[in-house]
Amino acid sequence: MLSQLKSCGLLGVNGVIITVEIDISRGLPTYSLVGLPDIGIKESKDRVFSAIKNNGYKYPMERITINLAPADLKKEGPAFDLAIALGILNASEQLNWDHPEDYLIIGELSLSGEIRSVNGVLPMVLAAKEAGIKHILVPFDNRYEAAVVQDVDVIPLKDFNEATAFLKNELIIEPFKVDLRSILTLEKSSHAIDFSDIRGQDLAKRALEIAAAGSHNVLMSGPPGSGKTMLAKGFSSILPDLTIDEALEITKIHSISGLLKNNAIMNQRPFRSPHHTISKTSLVGGGRIPKPGEVSLAHLGVLFLDELPEFQKSALEVLRQPMEDQEVTISRVNASLTFPASFTLITSMNPCPCGYLTDPVHECLCTPQQIKNYQGKISGPLMDRLDIFIEIPSISYDELQIKPKGESSQTIKKRVDAARERQNKRYQDLDIFYNAQLTPKLLEIFCQLGAAEKNLMEKVYTKMKLSARGYHRILKLARTIADLDDADTISVTHLSEAIQYRGMTKQF
Template sequence: MLSQVKSSGLMGIDGVIVTVEIDISRGLPSYALVGLPDTGIKESKDRVFSAIKNNGFQYPMDRITINLAPADLKKEGPAFDLAIAIGILISSNQLTWDDTADYLVIGELSLSGEIRSVSGILPMVLEAKKVGIKNILVPFANRHEAAVVQGVDVFPLKDLAEAVSLINGELIINPFKVDLKTLLTPKSTSGGIDFSDIRGQDQAKRALEIAAAGSHNLLMSGPPGSGKTMLAKGFSSILPDLTLDEALEITKIHSISGLLKDNAIICERPFRSPHHTISKTSLVGGGRIPKPGEVSLAHLGVLFLDELPEFQKSALEVLRQPIEDQEVSISRVNASLTFPASFTLITSMNPCACGYLNDPSHECICTPQQIKNYQGKISGPLMDRLDIFVEVPPTSYEEIQNKPKSESSQTIKERVDAAREIQNKRYEKLDIYYNAQLTPKLMEKYCTLGKEEQKLMEKVYDKMSLSARGYHRILKLARTIADLDNAPDITISHLTEAIQYRGMLKSH
């Protein structure tokens, strides 16, 4: 007898509906699984056998053929276990289910028949809704994540026996619901670090405010202990809150990476801070079947690279394409996938190998050649893709003890939110959301300069030997500074401040 049960796999960050077709016919006992399954799916044979037997059902000793359609799509993971088990029970006449086309079945089985959680539930349920499947059977542990999708009925299950009882009508399970407003309530993402707790460093805070307002990439340079890492960790506290669409997009990426844990939805902008020993594959993604890397896990949030020159040069160079395109394209024999990577890059470094170049309280022991070699670890093309460069000097004793607290993160965030709102209205009919995404063509319309401003930029372009990219980044930066001032046009003062940050970068 032939049975068909709908399940789901993953292709990149999106779900894909897979039909589990099972045919049981007379013949010598055998088990054939086709449809490009990986090792994890092939091993389902033993899990399904034990789960069926240990839940009081009979495992058919006949010729069993299982096809995962579409057959040309590479499939991986244990998410098909439950669908295979239910299909075998239907095909062996131990279970009657006429509505299989209206249900999506997802779950890994243990040997006892317990249904275990799987990664990627959210994109799977989103795809089911897209194709019109309204009823979803999911592992009990994945119920919050699946229920985030509105407009579908999610039925959480604990074991195979419970799934069979639900299908037979012997057990009534109400669809699981979640309160999205409660889930989206933002929590602190900065580890309790508020900008008011950081004494001094007013210029660095101003630079971070501009970076947050326009999603500009930033490099902080200063001696050890000057507060670079603390400033970077506090940066999350001034970023705008997530919208529901943004939260779902971030959650999809973390879901397929198996990083959700007990969260139903990620309501905070990601802050990823990989160690400098990270490989380029871990940074941008990859593998035999490509998986997201740190740049994608930081999507719509922050990627913080501390001690930038200590990273492998090959790892830093692969950042150039994601910074420019805001996505990562990975091609392998098995698949070619594109992952989103729209992040704000915050980096920090010491000015030299010993860290004390130009520090008035410490003597630098580096030779000019050592300084040149250390700073040369970061290539010119990568530096050119940074918008803001800011010096972070050591904090004096007087600033620590006597200087009053500066503005709170909430006060700064209100200005950032106002600037972002201006950008949202300006670009509402375009496929961009903030100034850092402006293309050269759009800049002709939104970053126009007056005669005096043009004269200034002409002088700066020649004096600083700017590239076209560097010139455009100054204009984007000036546009953001103008938005923070609620100014309709870019003025000399906005340009001057923007040039100052790029000037530091060119002189570094």
């Protein structure tokens, strides 16, 4: 007898509906699985056999053929276990239920029949909704993640017997529901440092406020212990809150990567801080079956690269394309996948190998050639893609002990939120959300300069030997400063502040 059920696989960050076709016919007992399955799916044979046998059902000792359609799409992972097991029972007439095509079945089976959680449930349920499938059977531990999708019935299951009892109408399981807004307002596990805890560094805090308001990339340079890492971690505390659509987009990426905490929706912007030994594949994504890298895991959040010159140069160079396009395309023989990568890049570095080139207290022991080689590890094209360059001086004892605390992150965040709101209104009819996304064509519309401003930029362009990209980035930065100032037009004051953040490039 033939049985057809619906399950789901993954293609990039999207779910793909997979039809699980199972045919049981007379012949020698064999188990044939086709449809480009990976090793994890092929091993489902033993998990399915034990789960069926250990839950009181008869495993058919006949010829079993299983096809995962479409057959030309590579499938991976254990998410098909439950669908295969239920399909075998259905094909062997041990289990019958009305309209099996109306169900999407997801779950890994243990040998005892326990249904274990799987990665990528959210994009799978979204794919089911788009396909018109209303009933979703998911592992109990994935219930919160699945239930954030509205207008579908999410049925959480703990074990194989519970699944069969539900399908035979012997057990009633109410669809699991969640309130998206309540999840987003849950207490957030914060790794951020409040800006009021950082003494001094007022200029750096101002620069980071501008970066947060317009999603601009930042490089901080200063001696060891000056507070670069604390400032980077504090940056997360002044970013705008997530919207529901942003939370779902981030959750999809973390779901397929198996990084969801407590199997719930992401309710805060990601902060990714990879070690400098990271490979370029781990940074931008890849692998035999491409997976998201750090740039995608930092989507709509922060990618912090501490000690920037210590990273492999090949790894840093692959950042250039996602910084411009805000996405990463990875091509393989079987498919070409695109992962989103709209992140704010925050980087830090010492000015020289010993770290004390700009420190007034400590003497620098590096030779000019060592300093040149050290700073030369960061290429000009990569530096040109950064918007803000800040020198972080060391803190004196008096500043550390006497200086009163500065503004709190919450106070700064209110100004950032107001600036972002101005940008949202300005770009509401366009496919952009903040100033860093402005294209050259849009710059002509939204960053028009008066006579005095044009005269200033002409002088600066020649004196600083700017590239066209550097010129455009100054305009974007000035537009953000004007938004923080609640100004409709860019003035000389706004341009002057934006220009000073490019001054450090002359060192490289």
